[in-house]
Amino acid sequence: xxxxxxxxxxIRLGIAVLLIWAFYFWVYRNFRSDHLRERLFEMRDGLFETxxxxxxxxxxxxxxxxxxxxxxxxxxxxxxxxxGLIGAYWGWKKYPRASSSFTVDLMKALNxxxxxxxxQAILNTHARMLWTIYIHVVTGAPILFLYVATKIxxxxxxxxxxxxxxILHTKIxxxxxxxxxxxxxxxxxxxxGFKRLGxxxxxxxxxxxxxxxxxxxxxxxx
Numbered sequence: 001x002x003x004x005x006x007x008x009x010x011i012r013l014g015i016a017v018l019l020i021w022a023f024y025f026w027v028y029r030n031f032r033s034d035h036l037r038e039r040l041f042e043m044r045d046g047l048f049e050t051x052x053x054x055x056x057x058x059x060x061x062x063x064x065x066x067x068x069x070x071x072x073x074x075x076x077x078x079x080x081x082x083x084g085l086i087g088a089y090w091g092w093k094k095y096p097r098a099s100s101s102f103t104v105d106l107m108k109a110l111n112x113x114x115x116x117x118x119x120q121a122i123l124n125t126h127a128r129m130l131w132t133i134y135i136h137v138v139t140g141a142p143i144l145f146l147y148v149a150t151k152i153x154x155x156x157x158x159x160x161x162x163x164x165x166x167i168l169h170t171k172i173x174x175x176x177x178x179x180x181x182x183x184x185x186x187x188x189x190x191x192x193g194f195k196r197l198g199x200x201x202x203x204x205x206x207x208x209x210x211x212x213x214x215x216x217x218x219x220x221x222x
Contacts, residue, residue: 032140047070047121048067050121054117054118062112073133081140082140106126
C-alpha cells in the first residue's frame with residue numbers, strides 16, 4: 001500500500017531529477033559551449049595574427065578553408081556533441097566524396113604555400129581545432145569518457161607490462177650468458193681460498209718459530 005511518505009518521496013525524487021536535468025541542459029551545456037567558443041576564437045585570432053605578421057594574403061586558400069571551418073564551429077558550437085559527431089560520421093560514410101573533398105582541397109592548398117613556417121602554422125591550427133572538438137565531445141559524454149579513459153589506462157598498463165617483461169628477459173639472457181665455473185675450477189678456487197686463509201692465521205711472528213702471530217696478538221690484548 002502506498003503511503004503519503006512514499007508519495008512525497010517520489011515527488012522529491014522527481015523534483016531532484018528535474019533540477020539535475022535543467023542544470024545540465026541549461027547551465028552546464030551553455031557553459032561548455034561558451035568555453036568551446038572561447039577556444040575557437042583564440043585559434044582564429046591567432047591564425048589571423050600569424051597571417052598578418054608573415055605578410056600572407058588573407059585570400060590564401062588554406063587560410064580561407066581553416067577560417068571558414070572555425071567560423072562554422074563557432075556558429076554551431078552549441079550542437080557539437082556525441083550525437084552530432086555520430087551524425088557527421090554517418091554523413092561522411094553516406095557521402096564519402098563530399099567528406100574527402102575538404103581534405104583533398106586542403107592538401108592542395110597547403111602544397112601551394114611556399115612559406116614552410118606558415119604552412120606549419122596552418123597544420124597546427126587544424127590539428128588543434130580537431131583535438132579541441134574531440135576533447136569537447138569526449139568530456140561531454142560520461143559513457144564515452146569512461147570508455148576512452150579505460151582504454152587509455154589499459155594501453156598504458158600493457159606498455160608498462162611489456163617493458164617489465166623486456167627488462168626481465170634481458171636480465172635472464174645476461175644470466176644465461178654468464179659461464180659458471182666447472183666443478184674442478186670451483187674446487188681449485190676453494191682450496192686456494194683455504195690456503196690463503198691458513199697462511200694468514202699461522203703467520204709466525206718475527207723472532208718466534210712456534211707461536212703464530214694471531215695468537216700472540218690475541219694474548220697481548222687479553
